[in-house]
Amino acid sequence: MEGRLMRDKPDAVTLLRLARAALLEDLLPMVPQEGRYAARLIANAMAVAAREMAAGVDPAHAELRALATLFGEEVTAPDLAQAPETVEETLARLNWRLAAEIRSGGRDADPQVYAALWDETLARARVAEPRAVPSSGEGTKKRKKEKPGA
Incomplete structure (x- = not known):
C-alpha cells in the first residue's frame, strides 16, 4: 500500500x-x-x-456552523480544523449565549432559533435512536412550517 x-x-x-x-x-x-x-x-x-x-466531528461542526449563523459569526476552515476541545469550548460559549438570549426573551419570535434547535434535536436523536427520526430533512421541513408552541 x-x-x-x-x-x-x-x-x-x-x-x-x-x-x-x-x-x-x-x-x-x-x-x-x-x-x-x-x-x-x-x-x-x-x-x-x-x-x-x-x-466523527461532523455533528459538532454542523452545530458550530448553525450557532455561528444565528449570531452572525463566520466559521472558517481553520475554525473547524482546531482541536476538538477548542471546538467544544466554542460550542459551549455559543450555547450559553443562546440560552441567555432565550431566557431573556430576546429570541422568542426568531424562526431561525426554532429551526436550529429542531435540527440539533433531530441530529442528536439520530445518534441516540435513528429509527425514531424521519429521514434527513423530512422533520425539519415539517417543523419549520409549524408555529412556535404548536
Missing part, C-alpha cells in the same frame, strides 16, 4: 458493532431474565458509542 498508512482492522466502530452483536446474539440468551435489561442497556450504549464514533 504505497502512500497510505496501514490501519488496524477491524477499526473501533467495527469492534463495537461486533461486540454488540455477540452480546445480543450469543450472550443475552444465556443471561437470566433479571439481567437482560442491563445487558440490553449495555448493547444500546455500545450502539450509540459506535454511531458517535462513526460520525
Whole structure:
C-alpha cells in the first residue's frame, strides 16, 4: 500500500458493532431474565458509542456552523480544523449565549432559533435512536412550517 498508512482492522466502530452483536446474539440468551435489561442497556450504549464514533466531528461542526449563523459569526476552515476541545469550548460559549438570549426573551419570535434547535434535536436523536427520526430533512421541513408552541 504505497502512500497510505496501514490501519488496524477491524477499526473501533467495527469492534463495537461486533461486540454488540455477540452480546445480543450469543450472550443475552444465556443471561437470566433479571439481567437482560442491563445487558440490553449495555448493547444500546455500545450502539450509540459506535454511531458517535462513526460520525466523527461532523455533528459538532454542523452545530458550530448553525450557532455561528444565528449570531452572525463566520466559521472558517481553520475554525473547524482546531482541536476538538477548542471546538467544544466554542460550542459551549455559543450555547450559553443562546440560552441567555432565550431566557431573556430576546429570541422568542426568531424562526431561525426554532429551526436550529429542531435540527440539533433531530441530529442528536439520530445518534441516540435513528429509527425514531424521519429521514434527513423530512422533520425539519415539517417543523419549520409549524408555529412556535404548536
